[in-house]
Every structure is written in structure tokens, then in C-alpha cells.
Amino acid sequence: MDVHVQGGPAEPFLGARNLFSTEYDLDRPVTVRVREDPDERTRVSHDAAGHRLTISRQAATSAMARELALHEFAHMHHNERGHPSHTQSTEEAIYLALAGHSVEQRKLTHCYQIANHMKDIYADDVWMALVSGEKLVAFLEASLAAAVSDLPGGQPGWTQLTPAADPDITAVNAAFALALVERHDLVSEGHQLYDLAHAAAQDADGIDLAEFKGYFAGLSPDPDESEFRKALVDVTRAYATAGSGQAAD
Template sequence: MGAVPAGPFLGARDLFEYEYDLEKPVEVHVRENPDERTWAGHYDDHHVLNISRRAATSVMARELALHEYAHMHRYEDAHVSHTMGLSEVLFLALPGRRVERRVLQQCEQLANHAKDIYADDITLDVAPADKLLTFLESQLATALAERSAAASGPTGGSRLTAAADPEMTAVNAAFALALLERHDAVSEGHRIYEFADLADADAPGVDLPWFKEQFRTLARDPDESVYRRALVDLVRAFVDAHETTTGPAAD
């Protein structure tokens, strides 16, 4: 639904169906807002792939569609990464603590990274990783550039994006390396490691190698207890990485 070429979405379908399948049909909704991220919606009788026009006409369109089909498969398969809610994890990870709302909201990104690991276990089972590597490298480089621009610009105000938050940028770098290493999709001397080192230096409170190892070694088919423990550890470590702030807190 939207005036963009259907080829990338049909091509992703063909790749996906070599090894996997979906019980429900998929509708593709092209959104006009270029800032909207690609995401999947799940309904009783179908799935919806939401994607911005910019993304739908980019060189990554097929890979983005394939990634969302993988999320749909995990959802239909009731994989614990796609069924466990974050509220329970937050209650277990942060009892009695006061946490800045910004940081609490970013904990959702940690859970999304874990979901993405499991979705891309499927994606990289049916498609090469070269475009994904380039995409992750570009995203990390952009975040670092935005961090540098923010640091040299006016002070004050609220940090609204992950790129303006060094801790989140470091965790994003850890996720990218973890995903690539999990699938042997990056060489040891690749430039993405240089970018990750810069992100690591910018966030001394974050143990980037630890986060990378946590994401990289997520159990392939965990039960609820194992997966809950992994998320609790990730959330607790991320919150610990942030110094106490004066921002509004949520109990």
C-alpha cells in the first residue's frame, strides 16, 4: 500500500521462503514520514510491514523487508523473545531504584536488540551479510558524527536521540558487533571495530565487551527463565552505566 516498487518485498519473500514460511499474509504499508522506523505489526489474521518511503526505495529495502518477515516468523512461532513483556523484566531488574525516564525508555531498545538477534538468526540464514555489515557500519559512524556535533554545539536542553546519548551509542555498537560475530560476518580488522572503540571511549561507564558478549551468546532457543535472566542482566548493567542525574525519575 503505497506507490513504491514491489520488487524488493517480493524478492525478500522469495528468499525467506527457501527455508521458512508464514501462516498469515503480509501487508506492506509505506509511510510518508521519513523518520519512522521499519517495524512489524501483528493482527489476528495478518501481519503489517510498516516502512517509510525513504527506506522502501533505498538499497536496503529487500534486507529490511526480510528482517521484518523474520520477526513475523518469530511471533507466529511464539518465540520467547517476541512474547515476553518488558515490564516484568524492569520490576525484577530495578526493585526500589529511581531511574531517569530517558534511561527507562532506552531499556526498550535493549529488548529490541535481543529481538533483533533472534530475527537476524533467520535473516542471515537465508541472505548474505554484506549489506547488513555496511548498514551497521554506516549507522554507527553516523551516530558518532552526531555525538561529535552535539558535543561541540550549544549546551543545555534534553538529549532526544540515541546518537546524543553515549551510553546508548556504545550499547548499539556492542549489538552490531555481537550480531556480526555471531554469524562470522565480519573480519577482525574491519573498520567497524574502530568505530566501536570510539563509542566505547565516549561511554566509560559502559562495558562494551560485556554487552557484546551478552548479545552474541544469547541462547538459540531459550526458555522463559533463561531469557528473562538475560534481559534482567542487560537492563541492570545499562542502568548502572548511567550516573545519577537530575532529570525526572520514574519509580
């Protein structure tokens, strides 16, 4: 793997490269660009020449920097190999899911975030066996605790949320966090994360925590295009119509 770091510390990214390359490889080079803006969201782009990861200095120097780099390398891996979760058009899936439904703008925006969670599940499937999940669990717990104590707000999960995050999407993010830790056997049943998730669900009357956890946890480990499209359409429709009295087909 060819990784170049510009404008910031190289160690977390090179350390992640060394770990990642014990099991996987990337055919195209990776350029990491560290930006001073603490609000700079982690962004990845891809083209025939390589992959580009843009990240804030705050994130690049955090305790989670190596794990975040592994996560983004996993996205790059899926991109290169045409994994259905990374080739499926989110716009197409949302159109299929919401045809015939009237959906408010905030829920439409959240549908894109949920689609990113679906991608994140498959990225985490790649790298989670390479390192301990202890720091990831602590990150999820702290993020969810902040969201529950200060709704609207909080940014649980890998996919960052806007400052306008509300109880509905926070509850779905809690379901995502539970699905992720259960998928990789990271916590016991009595872990604090479960209490936080249930607290988030209590603030969102229209969201069934178990239902949405099932959507994420039940993703096939090796889906074909049709299977993944159906999973994405189903969870999108379930969220967009939650609490509306409209039954998903």
C-alpha cells in the same frame, strides 16, 4: 507466503518473500504499507488476521530494502511461533530488573531500545543465512561512524534511536553491532567496525563495551522462557545501573 504491498514498490518485498519462503513460512498474510513521510519509522503489528509492516518510501527504495523486509518477516515468524524473545513482556522484564533502583528517564527509555536489540538478534538469526551480510555490515559501519562523529545522534543497528541518542546508548549499540557480526562471522578481527566501536566506548565512561557485547553475543540460540527472561533482566539491570556504583545482583 501471502504478501501484499500498498503505496510503493513491490519488488523488494516480493523478492524477500521468495528468499524467505525457501526456508520458512508465515501462516498469516502480510500487508506492507509504504508511506511518503521519510521520518516514518518501520513499524510492525500483528493480530489474528495478519501482519502489517508500515515503512517509509525512503526505506522501501533504499539499498537495504530487501534485507529490511527479510528482517521484519523474521520478526513475524517468531511472533507466530511464540518465540520467547517475542512473547516476553518488556515491561515485566524492566520491572524485575529495576525493582529497588532509581533510574533516570533517559536510561529507562534506552532499556526499551536494548530489549528491541535482543529481539533483533533472534530475528537476524533467522534470515542471515539466506543472503550475504555484506550490505548489513556496510550499513552498521556507516551508521556507527555517523553516531561517533556527531554525538548525540546516529542510529546504529536495526532498532532506530531517537535524535536524542547519547554516548551511553551509542556505546551499547556499538556492542550490539559487534555481537551481530561476530555471531554470524561477517567480518574479520581488524575490521573498521571495531575501531568505531572502541571510539564509541571511549565517549561512554560507564559502559563496558566487552560486557555488553557479551550479553548480545551470548544469547542462547534456542532459549526457553525463563532463560530469555533472565538474559533480558540482566542486560537491562547492567545498563540502568552502569556508572552508578550499584552492583547488579
